[in-house]
Amino acid sequence: MPRRAATTWPIRPTVRYARHLAEALRLETVGGIIMLAATLAALVWANSPWSAAYTRLQHLEISPPWLDLGHMDLQHWASGGLLAVFFFIAGVELREELTYGELRNPRDAALPVIAACAGVALPALIFLAVSAGEPGAARGWAVPTATDIAFALAVLAVTFSSCPAPLRAFLLTLAVVDDLIAITIIAVFYTERLEWVPLLAGVALIAVYGALQLAGVRTPWVYVPLAVLAWYFVHKSGIHATVAGVALGMLTSPKENSDPDRPTNAERADHVLRPISAGVCVPLFAFLSAGVTLNGAALHDVAADRIALGVIAGLVIGKFVGVLGGAWAAVRFGLATLGEELHWREIAGVAMLAGVGFTVSLLIGGLAYTDPAQFERVTTAVLIASLLASAGATVVFRRRVRTRARAAAASPD
Structure with a gap:
């Protein structure tokens, strides 16, 4: 039997998915800008006389x-409650990708999936190598494994506004797989106690939600109470409540009906909740989490802390080498090829941008390190790494803008 040819990436999306992708990218980009403003406000306040x-x-x-x-407290409500909405949207996004997007065919998805997996594994290994020997350091191995899609898209929009749509799609697909891995890590490695009765109640409520979705029930007045109760019981069980969010999102039906103008349950939920997630929930989480002291003494403490240095090295070096190396391996071993719309230097820029680890990195940092001083150093490290990754990606993308401009000027009309 002849070997199937490698998939050329990007894959031509369905009309429905292309529409969904454009809307998601627009809202996440705006949300990233709002989140950046919230982060700056937190830093200014935390370093003011009113800290x-x-x-x-x-x-x-x-x-x-x-x-x-x-x-x-408000920090816990932000990480356990507001981010549950963020992860619900991540679950909806994953279901959409599996049904209509780049993940619907495993072979077609090889490029972003392999890149995402390598971009999770290598930062964790680098973190463990740098922080080896520090007491309790190993608990934070997952901190540098996550990419913040909203922040990354905001940087991409500002620095490379003319970037080809497939590059944005590659970044979004990469981040969706990254989010799935992150929530699995949180559920498996950061559950310290497990209460079976609340867990079974939460699973039962999630199952009822899924059954109603399969039955085609559309009214939100049924789903909202079920979702809130599922969140409550999963939280009571000892598992981080964001896991309930992603499970409910993945069970929200993307099934189309006979009327093409009638939105699916997944489209309705995404339309209502994505602006709330991108414009309210994630910025508020950032505002309540990112306010760290940035004076000389604090930065010296970060530079002397191998856990913090491991986070920086994992995000800046590990993400770049992992994502770019994973994409190269997928092409090198014949699992995918790059189409004319994508260039390796642009993939390298996205790989560098993947080191912007903000939201989920801070969430995992809070779960891994309960000591306030250590968590503050880790938070500062995530901010430094995100800034370095953004700056590096900006340099790459600005060069690509100039290169594309020269090519366009030189080409005949």
């Missing part, structure tokens, strides 16, 4: 006794 007020806001407890959720 104590910022700390009090972070640790303001809102945990009614009747909810029985323990001590939940």
Whole structure:
């Protein structure tokens, strides 16, 4: 039997998926800009004479006794509640990719999937190598493995506004696979206790949600209470509540109906919740998490902390080499080829941009390190790495802009 030819990437998307992709990219890009503004506001406040007020806001407890959720301050609500919406959208995105997008055919998905997997494995190994011997360091091996799609798309939009659409699609697909791996890591490696009764209740509610989706039920008045209760019981079980978000998102039906103008359940949920996630939930999480001290002493502590250095090396070096090396391996071993619309230097820029690890890296950092001082150093390291990755990608993309401009000027009309 003749060997099937390697898939040329990018793959021609379905009309429905192309429409969804354009809307998702637009909203995530705007959300990334809002998140950047929220991050800068947090840093300014945390380094102002009123920094104590910022700390009090972070640790303001809102945990009614009747909810029985323990001590939940605003930081915990942001990471466990607001990011559940973010991961719900990630679940919807993954289901969309598996049904209509680049992941619908495993062989066609080889390029971004292999790049994403290598871009998770290598940063973790680099982190472990740099931080080896530090007490408790190994708990943070997953911190440098995640890519923040909103932040990355915002940088891409500002520095390479004329970039080909397939490059944005490659980055989005890479980030979707990255998010799936991240939520699996959180569920498997960062669950310290497990309460079976709440877990079974949460699983049952998620199953009912999925069954209603399969049955074609459309009213949100059924789904919203189910989703909130599922989140509550998964949180009570000891598993991070964002896992409930991604499970519910993946079960939201993308099945089309006879009327092409009638949105599917997945499209309706995405249309309503993606702006809330990108414009409210993630920026608020960033605002409540990114406010760290950036004076000389604090930066010296980061430079002397091998855990923080491991995070920086993992995100800046590990992500770049892993993503670019994974993409090269997929092409080298005949699993994919690059189409004329993509260039290796642009793939290298995206690989560098993958080191922007912000949202999920901070989430995992908070789960891995409960000591406030260590978490602050890790947060600072994530911010430094994201800045370095953004700067490196900006240099690559600006050069590509000039190269494309010269090529366009030289080509005959």
